[in-house]
Amino acid sequence: MVDVVEDETAFYSKAEQYWQDVQPTVDGMLGGYGSISTVDINSSKKFLQKFLGEGKGKTGTGCALDCGAGIGRITKRLLLPLFRTVDLVDVTQEFLDKACSYLGEEGKRVGNFFCCGLQDFEPQPGRYDVIWIQWVIGHLTDEHLVSFLQRCRAGLSPGGLIVVKDNVAYEGVVLDEVDSSVCRELPLVRELVLRAGLQVIREERQENFPEEIYQVYTLALR
Ligand SMILES: C[S@@+](CC[C@H](N)C(=O)[O-])C[C@H]1O[C@@H](n2cnc3c(N)ncnc32)[C@H](O)[C@@H]1O
Numbered sequence: 001m002v003d004v005v006e007d008e009t010a011f012y013s014k015a016e017q018y019w020q021d022v023q024p025t026v027d028g029m030l031g032g033y034g035s036i037s038t039v040d041i042n043s044s045k046k047f048l049q050k051f052l053g054e055g056k057g058k059t060g061t062g063c064a065l066d067c068g069a070g071i072g073r074i075t076k077r078l079l080l081p082l083f084r085t086v087d088l089v090d091v092t093q094e095f096l097d098k099a100c101s102y103l104g105e106e107g108k109r110v111g112n113f114f115c116c117g118l119q120d121f122e123p124q125p126g127r128y129d130v131i132w133i134q135w136v137i138g139h140l141t142d143e144h145l146v147s148f149l150q151r152c153r154a155g156l157s158p159g160g161l162i163v164v165k166d167n168v169a170y171e172g173v174v175l176d177e178v179d180s181s182v183c184r185e186l187p188l189v190r191e192l193v194l195r196a197g198l199q200v201i202r203e204e205r206q207e208n209f210p211e212e213i214y215q216v217y218t219l220a221l222r
Pocket residue numbers: 015016019029030031067068069070071073074089090091092095116117118119134135136139140
């Protein structure tokens with residue numbers, strides 16, 4: 001990764017610029033693959049429900065955080081139906097503005113809209129049952145990803161869970177010059193998770209996505 005991102009400041013500012021020019025729609029969030037949203041959400045729901053409930057080792061349903069939330073695609077169809085309150089964080093203000101109307105009536109249960117880069121964001125300690133991080137880790141450098149995951153760990157309530165769902169490279173680290181992101185191989189993602197003091201407690205490969213896109217993995221961390 002060190003070799004791939006040469007200028008950290010430019011890496012972040014180019015990404016911000018890229019997202020400012022993207023339409024605030026589901027298709028925009030998914031790079032033109034809006035049609036995979038339902039398959040994605042349904043698999044995520046199955047994955048997450050394995051952990052939710054009451055009792056020892058179970059994850060509560062009080063408050064969730066959607067990281068790199070965009071217009072709230074995941075908040076609307078996955079998190080608001082399962083959690084009492086959801087907070088959103090994203091670096092693009094226009095997407096968060098759109099979320100207010102996109103989420104509709106249920107959006108009244110959003111606690112906070114935070115406009116902030118994840119590299120600078122500090123989740124409130126102990127607040128969250130679930131911290132969902134999807135299709136955004138590639139916008140963070142290795143060091144920032146590790147420190148962000150550490151802050152997320154501190155943001156969990158007892159029994160809380162972090163979920164990372166993202167593209168995975170077949171080998172090494174692949175730079176995308178267009179949106180200024182990286183795609184990491186799975187062993188590297190696991191290594192960064194461990195460096196953050198977290199463990200992978202479940203890992204699944206997403207099925208039924210188009211063949212031409214990256215493989216996508218969902219990792220539950222504690
Ligand atoms: C591919 S979209 C995914 C949106 C959402 N997670 C979803 O799956 O529908 C990436 C999102 O990450 C946001 N983003 C990019 N860089 C970021 C950063 N450094 N910190 C926080 N959000 C960022 C973009 O504004 C955009 O909303």
